Amino acid sequence: MSSYNNNVKLDAQELNNRRREALSKIDNAEFGWFHIRACLVAGVGFFTDAYDLFAINLIGFGYLADRLGRKKMYGVELMIIIVATLGQALSGNGSVLSISAAIIIWRVFVGIGIGGDYPLSAVITSEFATTNRRGAMMAAVFAMQGFGYLTTGIIAIILLAAFKSSIHDDVKNLDYVWRILIGFGCIPALVAVYFRLTIPETPRYVLDIENNVNKAERDVANVLKENRNHLQSENDNEPVVSNPNIAKGSLSDFAAYFSKWENFKVLFGTSMAWFALDVAFYGIGLNNSFILSSINLGGLKGDNWGTCWNSAVGQIIIVLLGAVPGYWATVFTVERLGRIRIQVLGFVMSCILFCALGFAYNEIRNTSAALFIILFALTQFFQNFGPNSTTFIIPGEVFPTRYRSTGHGIAAGSGKLGAIVAQVGFSRMKDNGGSNAGIPTLLKIFALFMFIGLIVTFLIPETKGKTLEELSNEDDESMSTQHNALNEEK
Known part of the structure; x- marks a missing residue:
């Protein structure tokens, strides 16, 4: 009996070494075309998400990606977005269902697709990335939102210019504009679907969830274009080599892991x-x-074309002033400054700027419209060069493989709950006491939430320069002990 246990221990040690070697190759690989392709394939989803605007995020896809695999779910959520986007563009009035009701129904499905895109794109990018470029790769994926916003405005301007005379002749011709505008968002998504469906499963999922060491080694060699002559072919029908130290995801294991304060x-x-x-x-x-x-780009009474034109031009200006520079400032500095420092900076500056705008709203607007726009653009900059980027990056790094997608989905779903609070709870406050009279109060409330975000940031570890395994708060020995304890309970 003792000899048998010793053999098992030696086998487990060898498997742990093989696991570490496979993960080390991914973590320390030379940055190459595969990493660029992974960013582009993941980023297209965020381009489309932003293009289609934002909807309710659900955690369902995050859980399914942890249970069934990243590869099996990746692309499915994008196809849902494509179908639902086309559904919106083709919606019409009917005796049973009005056009507004039809669009709302399709928007729910868009929300489901986007809810899947957040955790899947984050986790797949983080699990394929090298350790020293992981944050920049994830930030680059998220930064595609900025280009999505920008492209929306540009396409809207092109369409409005093309249909200007027909809209002035008959305002109902605006129908062409919004339908084409929405439908255009399907084009980049359609291009990306093939690549998403053919992207390999992440080696970490194969190692830690499928628990297949041989397959993971082959996949790592495949991704890094290594010589695979020393590895057994997938067609050789070799037995699955499993690591007994790997803990399996389950409700009891989830409770045990997250019941620990750390x-x-x-x-x-x-x-x-x-x-x-x-x-x-x-x-x-x-x-x-x-x-x-x-900036004199508000609505124009009695001029629907002019109102839409001003809205599109205004969106482009706002995105170029704050959003796009903020996103890419994160991409280029996140590996030097770290995630937490950027998040703290963003929350602090946003809090200060919202306080300034809230407490001196009328004074600033009456003194200088340019100053008001500059301050507002700075809030956009520091939200994107700050928590809007890092709250996406960090949840894709800090959880173990078996709960990484679920954890990211929970965090993203919490964010969309905040969006619902903003839409349902605060949208009516804007005009309390008159048109836009409630804006100063809203800005003060936003400053308070920036302060809350700052405080909870100190609960989160810095992830810069650490492997995903280091960040999971588990080592091989503790994983093995936990796994064996759960098996004994069963």
């Missing part, structure tokens, strides 16, 4: 930071008419 505080911190950020981020986005009116 793990729960990370889940709470990432979720609450995302919630606090999105209250302000979406609160501003849903009430930006007061910004556009400050």
Whole structure:
């Protein structure tokens, strides 16, 4: 009996070494075309998400990706977005269902697709990335949102210019514009579907969830274009080599892992930071008419074409002033400054700027419209060069493989709960006491949420320069002990 246990221990040690070697190759690989392709394939989803605007995020796809695999779910969510986007563009009035009701129904499905895209794109990018470029790769994926916003405005301007005379002749011709505008969002998504469906499963999922060491070694060699002559072919019908030290995901294991404070505080911190950020981020986005009116790009009474034109031009200006520079500042500095420093900086500056705009709203607007726009652009910059980017990056790094997608989905879902609070709870406050009279109060509330986001940030560990295994708060020995204990309970 003793000899048998010793053999098992030696086998387990060898498997752990093979696991570490496979992961080390991924973590320390030379940056190459595969990493660029992974960013582009993941980033197209965020381009489309932003193009289609934002909807309710659900955690369902995050859980399924942990249970069934990243590869099996990746592409499915994009196909849902494509079908639902086309459904919106082709919606019409009927005796049973009005056009507005049809669009709302399709938007629910778009929300489901987007809810899947967040955790899947984050986790697949993080699990394929090298350790020293992981944050930059994930930030680059997320930064595609900025280009999505920008492209929406550009396409809208092109369409409005093309249909200008026909819209002036008959305002109903605006119908062509919004349908083409929405439908155009399917084009980049259709291009990306093939690549998403053919992307390999991440080696970490194969190692830690499928628990197939041989397959993971082959996949790593395949991704890195290594010489695979020393590895057995997949067609050789070799037995599956499993590592007994790997803990399996289950409800009891989930409860055991997150019942520990050092793990729960990370889940709470990432979720609450995302919630606090999105209250302000979406609160501003849903009430930006007061910004556009400050640069004479507000609505024009009796001129539907002019109102749409001003809205499109205003969106482009706002995105170019704050959003796009903020996103890419994160991409280029996240590996030097670290995620937490950027998130703290973003929350602090956003809090200060919202306080300035909230407490001196009328004074600033009456003194200088340019100053008002500059301050607002800075809030956009520091939200994107700050928590809007890092709240996406960090949850894709800090959880173990078996819960990485689920954890990211929970954090992202918390963020979208914040968006709902902003839309349902605050949208009516804007006009309390008159048109836009409630804006100063809203800005003060947003400052409070930025402060809350700052406080919970200190519950989250810095992830810069650490492997995903280091960040999971587990080592091989503890994983083995936990796994054996759960098996004994069963």
